Amino acid sequence: MDKGRLDYFRQKLLDELRRHTENVRENQATALEMVAIDDGVKDTVDMSLHDVNQEIALRLGERESQNVADVDQALMRIDEGSYGICVRCEKLIDERRLEALPTARYDAQCQSIIEASQDTDEHATL
Ligand SMILES: [Zn+2]
Numbered sequence: 001m002d003k004g005r006l007d008y009f010r011q012k013l014l015d016e017l018r019r020h021t022e023n024v025r026e027n028q029a030t031a032l033e034m035v036a037i038d039d040g041v042k043d044t045v046d047m048s049l050h051d052v053n054q055e056i057a058l059r060l061g062e063r064e065s066q067n068v069a070d071v072d073q074a075l076m077r078i079d080e081g082s083y084g085i086c087v088r089c090e091k092l093i094d095e096r097r098l099e100a101l102p103t104a105r106y107d108a109q110c111q112s113i114i115e116a117s118q119d120t121d122e123h124a125t126l
Contacts, residue, residue: 001084005095010078012102017071024064031057070103077105086110 001009034054077083084093088110097104106114 001092001095006078006083009083009098009102010075013071013074013078016102017068017075020064020067020071024061024068027057027061027064031061067103073105074103088114 031054034050034057074083077085084095084098085091086093086107087105089107091107093104093107097108104111
């Protein structure tokens with residue numbers, strides 16, 4: 001991939017990183033807010049609802065953290081010069097695929113092979 005395209009995808013990834021970081025911060029703020037609200041109300045029903053909400057916020061935070069890690073790794077691959085190359089078969093990943101999924105590590109073919117093998121994993125005996 002030429003430098004112009006790499007810069008383009010780097011910018012895309014950085015935008016994504018910013019968006020995810022903001023989501024994480026929002027989720028944490030939401031979780032903290034719910035803890036703060038807790039002061040006034042000590043009703044058991046409200047408490048359990050509060051726990052559920054907090055749990056959801058924390059899980060969303062976890063998912064966002066995973067997204068941030070994916071973007072981080074993609075940025076690292078740009079620096080290493082391995083960005084846009086399938087880590088499984090080492091073929092170039094279609095740029096339209098990267099356009100839709102800038103953190104893609106596999107080309108479409110390998111992705112579907114991996115997904116298919118994951119489906120049967122529980123039955124597989126190695
Ligand atoms: Zn591949």
